[in-house]
Amino acid sequence: MSAAASETAVPRATAASTDGRVRTVLGIETSCDETAAAVVVDGRTVVSSVVSSQVELHAEYGGVVPELAGRAHLELLTAVVGRALAEAGLGPGPAGARPQAVAATVGPGLVGSLLVGVSEAKALALAWDVPFVGVNHLEGHLFAGLLEHPGLEWPVAVLLVSGGHTMVVSMEGPGRYRLLGATLDDAAGEAFDKVARFLGLGYPGGPAIEAAARGGDPEAFDFPRAMLEEGLDLSFSGLKTAVVRAVRARPDAADEDVAASFQQAVVDVLVTKVRRGAQAVGARAMCLAGGVAANGPLRAAFEQAAAELGIPSYLPTRAMCTDNAAMVAAAGWWQLGALGPTALDAGADPDLRLPLLA
Numbered sequence: 362m363s364a365a366a367s368e369t370a371v372p373r374a375t376a377a378s379t380d381g382r383v384r385t386v387l388g389i390e391t392s393c394d395e396t397a398a399a400v401v402v403d404g405r406t407v408v409s410s411v412v413s414s415q416v417e418l419h420a421e422y423g424g425v426v427p428e429l430a431g432r433a434h435l436e437l438l439t440a441v442v443g444r445a446l447a448e449a450g451l452g453p454g455p456a457g458a459r460p461q462a463v464a465a466t467v468g469p470g471l472v473g474s475l476l477v478g479v480s481e482a483k484a485l486a487l488a489w490d491v492p493f494v495g496v497n498h499l500e501g502h503l504f505a506g507l508l509e510h511p512g513l514e515w516p517v518a519v520l521l522v523s524g525g526h527t528m529v530v531s532m533e534g535p536g537r538y539r540l541l542g543a544t545l546d547d548a549a550g551e552a553f554d555k556v557a558r559f560l561g562l563g564y565p566g567g568p569a570i571e572a573a574a575r576g577g578d579p580e581a582f583d584f585p586r587a588m589l590e591e592g593l594d595l596s597f598s599g600l601k602t603a604v605v606r607a608v609r610a611r612p613d614a615a616d617e618d619v620a621a622s623f624q625q626a627v628v629d630v631l632v633t634k635v636r637r638g639a640q641a642v643g644a645r646a647m648c649l650a651g652g653v654a655a656n657g658p659l660r661a662a663f664e665q666a667a668a669e670l671g672i673p674s675y676l677p678t679r680a681m682c683t684d685n686a687a688m689v690a691a692a693g694w695w696q697l698g699a700l701g702p703t704a705l706d707a708g709a710d711p712d713l714r715l716p717l718l719a
């Protein structure tokens with residue numbers, strides 16, 4: 362088990378709420394290759410957050426193997442949940458203080474992996490006689506920014522960039538989303554992963570490209586920036602093809618230069634689009650979300666764009682950018698209060714979409 366992102370200087374979870382409102386939520390996240398559990402109080406205070414990464418398991422295959430991921434979640438989840446509860450001062454036994462609700466990611470993601478977390482969450486909710494809340498993984502990523510930066514002014518232009526999704530969203534409040542633009546083909550994280558695999562830099566590709574790029578020249582190659590001049594949609598498949606073609610044409614080119622030039626092209630496009638989206642809706646702030654939001658050059662360029670627009674930028678910590686269960690608990694807490702619990706016979710949906718305003 363790795364990377365326990367626990368916060369220590371926060372109050373322990375309290376099972377008792379004086380006015381009957383749910384305060385303490387256990388979140389569970391198993392949509393892809395992180396097995397995670399967290400306890401969050403009042404949708405805001407992260408009392409414990411445990412993330413067990415399967416990166417090493419999948420590394421030798423160069424990507425996530427769904428069957429292995431599902432089995433690993435099954436093996437790891439009970440211990441991860443136990444640790445998140447223990448670190449929050451909650452107990453699994455009959456005498457222990459318990460969370461007042463259990464939230465789990467129900468989609469989008471790998472169906473076999475999702476089902477492990479959803480089944481565990483429902484079982485715990487039943488055993489503890491507390492509500493179950495099914496959370497949309499993308500909404501979880503949107504909540505990651507809010508969790509660390511309460512008191513945002515709406516609308517917030519969010520750049521959501523993960524392994525499976527790339528979108529610019531205008532967030533008008535919790536649960537109020539307008540899609541401004543999205544990728545027409547590959548997700549940004551997918552492009553990082555594919556280019557890293559092509560260069561033989563390993564998995565996951567994002568951190569590998571970022572590390573290689575540190576020693577490279579971002580102007581060594583003039584890679585295409587698709588659809589840069591107008592609109593809010595994005596496309597990365599041409600960039601990936603351009604990288605392959607360039608490396609075949611110059612086989613002696615340094616990986617560092619290819620990585621740096623590729624990364625620069627992705628960052629340029631992402632930041633141009635979110636900036637344009639922010640201007641289009643008169644955003645009061647800009648927020649980054651999703652695994653790719655851990656990327657240093659993207660964070661720097663994003664902050665600069667917001668500063669140029671004269672609005673604040675909110676960047677989740679790196680641990681909160683990549684998949685974790687604190688964001689699921691936070692989204693679940695809000696959802697429970699606003700929309701109520703999820704039926705226990707509701708299933709997982711691998712293709713679940715972000716709910717959008719009409």
Ligand code: KG4
Pocket residue numbers: 393522523524525526549550551553554565566567568571651652653654655656657682683684
């Ligand atoms: O949000 P996430 O943890 O899982 C999904 O929901 O997809 O995002 C994972 C993606 C992967 O494609 C990974 O390569 C990318 O985020 N990523 C990064 C970095 N760290 C993770 N991409 C660029 N730079 C990084 N430092």
Ligand code: ZN
Pocket residue numbers: 498502523524651652683684
């Ligand atoms: Zn994710």
